[in-house]
Amino acid sequence: MLLAARSRSNARIAVEAGVHVNTVRTWRGRFADLGLRGLLDRQRTGRPPVFTPLQAAQVKALACQLPAETGAPLSRWSCPELAREAMSRGMVSAFTLHLDAMNHARSTVCGSTADGMGAGEW
Missing domain, CATH: 1.10.10 (Arc Repressor Mutant, subunit A)
Structure with missing residues (x-):
């Protein structure tokens, strides 16, 4: 989000962060919709953990x-x-x-x- 605050494009952020542009787009969208709460991990589907x-x-x-x-x-x-x-x-x-x-x-x-x-x- 800090790179986005510096007006960098999704493509440039992706290159600098070493991730796919879709990942940047997803996280920027979550931040725009939910603010800091959007950056928290969401509950995941699948089998619950066996061990604490x-x-x-x-x-x-x-x-x-x-x-x-x-x-x-x-x-x-x-x-x-x-x-x-x-x-x-x-x-x-x-x-x-x-x-x-x-x-x-x-x-x-x-x-x-x-x-x-x-x-x-x-």
């Missing part, structure tokens, strides 16, 4: 640790072992995350593992 934000943060933090740091006799986490550890610590009562979701969580939170393997390789 706190549970997700706890499991992600655990996934970022080497198993040896937690006392687990492993060189790296597998999804089933991570699930067992999270449940044994009372972080979650049921652990139904799909492997891709776990890989995504680990790669976006931790990057590579300490042994140099990427998240898609564990």
Whole structure:
């Protein structure tokens, strides 16, 4: 919105922000219609979250640790072992995350593992 306030065109804002012009058009329209409220995230459709934000943060933090740091006799986490550890610590009562979701969580939170393997390789 700051670039729009400087009278920049949607096309120029898109280039400067590295987004598609339609994205700029959408956000400018929301701001024009609703003011600052238009910039807030809207409620999304789809399946509701299985875990609370706190549970997700706890499991992600655990996934970022080497198993040896937690006392687990492993060189790296597998999804089933991570699930067992999270449940044994009372972080979650049921652990139904799909492997891709776990890989995504680990790669976006931790990057590579300490042994140099990427998240898609564990």
